[in-house]
Amino acid sequence: KAGVTQTPRYLIKTRGQQVTLSCSPISGHRSVSWYQQTPGQGLQFLFEYFSETQRNKGNFPGRFSGRQFSNSRSEMNVSTLELGDSALYLCASSLEEGSGYTFGSGTRLTVV
Amino acid sequence: AQKVTQAQTEISVVEKEDVTLDCVYETRDTTYYLFWYKQPPSGELVFLIRRNSFDEQNEISGRYSWNFQKSTSSFNFTITASQVVDSAVYFCALSGRLTGGGNKLTFGTGTQLKVEL
Numbered sequence: 001k002a003g004v005t006q007t008p009r010y011l012i013k014t015r016g017q018q019v020t021l022s023c024s025p026i027s028g029h030r031s032v033s034w035y036q037q038t039p040g041q042g043l044q045f046l047f048e049y050f051s052e053t054q055r056n057k058g059n060f061p062g063r064f065s066g067r068q069f070s071n072s073r074s075e076m077n078v079s080t081l082e083l084g085d086s087a088l089y090l091c092a093s094s095l096e097e098g099s100g101y102t103f104g105s106g107t108r109l110t111v112v
Numbered sequence: 113a114q115k116v117t118q119a120q121t122e123i124s125v126v127e128k129e130d131v132t133l134d135c136v137y138e139t140r141d142t143t144y145y146l147f148w149y150k151q152p153p154s155g156e157l158v159f160l161i162r163r164n165s166f167d168e169q170n171e172i173s174g175r176y177s178w179n180f181q182k183s184t185s186s187f188n189f190t191i192t193a194s195q196v197v198d199s200a201v202y203f204c205a206l207s208g209r210l211t212g213g214g215n216k217l218t219f220g221t222g223t224q225l226k227v228e229l
Contacts, residue, residue, distance in 0.1 A: 031214065043203065043219040055214040088155055092217075100147070101207075101217060103157035 002027065004093050004104035012110045018079040021107045025072050025093030031055075032074040033101065034066060037088040046089075049074050081111045114139045114208045118220035125194050125227055133189045133223045135204030141165075145207040146180065146187045147217065152200045160202075163187065194227045201225070 005024040013019050025032050034046040045058040049068035066076040072093075078085055088108050092101040115138040125131045137146065148160040161171065163180050171178045175192045191198055201224050205217040 033216065035217070042221050043205075043217075045216040045218075048214050048216060050214055056216060058216070090155075090157060092157075094215075100145075100159060100162045102159060103149070105154065105156040108155065 004091055004102050006089075006091050006104035006107050008107060009105065010108050010110075012112060013081050015081055015083060015111055017081050018077060019081060019109060020075050020077045021089055021091075021109070023074045023076075023091030023093075023104060025074070025091075026095075026102055029093035029095050029102075030072055031094040031096070032068055032072065033092045033094070034074070034076050035090045035092065036060075037090060037106075038084075038086070043090070046076065078109075083111050085109065086111045114141075114144075114206050114218045116204050116206050116218055116220035118204055118223050120223045121221070122224040122226070125225070127196060127227055127229055128193050130190060130192050131194050131225065131227075133191075133202050133204075133225070135187045135189065135220060137185050137187065137204070137206045139206060139208055141208045143209070145215075147205040147207065148178065148187075148189050149203045149205060150200045151203060151222070157203070160189075191225075194225075196227050196229060199225055199227045 007022045031050045033048040037043045047057045048055050052068045063079045068074045088106045090106045091104045094101045117136045144165045146163045149157040177190045179188045201222045203222045204220045207215045
């Protein structure tokens with residue numbers, strides 16, 4: 001059974017640019033969540049999608065957005081990148097509430 | 113609001129020693145789930161265990177064991193006979209329901225475990 005796949009693995013962008021990260025969940029999992037990990041703030045919840053709808057959003061500015069497709073694959077987008085957006089972005093998929101979350105290997109974004 | 117506290121920032125042990133990682137949580141939910149994840153240098157969060165709030169039985173899986181005590185809001189993790197491959201950052205997390213439905217994980221700050229020869 002394939003795990004959670006995140007692409008790309010590494011990314012370097014310039015301030016002011018935008019970036020799109022992709023996440024393919026485990027087959028059959030309809031919930032996809034995104035987390036940002038930085039040395040200063042730790043692991044923080046960005047948003048969760050379920051059946052193509054954003055169900056919850058964390059405390060991040062509107063520059064952070066996402067979507068989920070009918071096949072449950074999800075993308076997150078960050079516009080007008082800032083240096084502070086440099087982080088490891090992790091995606092997690094879940095079968096149902098409380099069933100456990102399987103994480104991908106993450107996308108390491110560096111903003112220069 | 114939910115909160116997870118991992119007071120130990122870094123622990124260093126010599127191989128074969130036992131080590132316990134502490135986790136204390138806060139929540140107003142009556143139903144919740146607790147997790148432990150391992151993060152090796154590669155970055156992926158590896159699932160170790162999930163425990164729901166109604167199940168206070170301790171669990172053992174090989175060299176790993178978990179002690180859940182609702183009375184003290186703690187969910188501690190013990191590695192017996194530690195090995196160098198256990199070196200990683202370990203996160204404790206709490207899953208709580210959100211008003212929009214669904215859940216999110218609230219993570220502790222992690223404990224860096226270094227196992228040396």
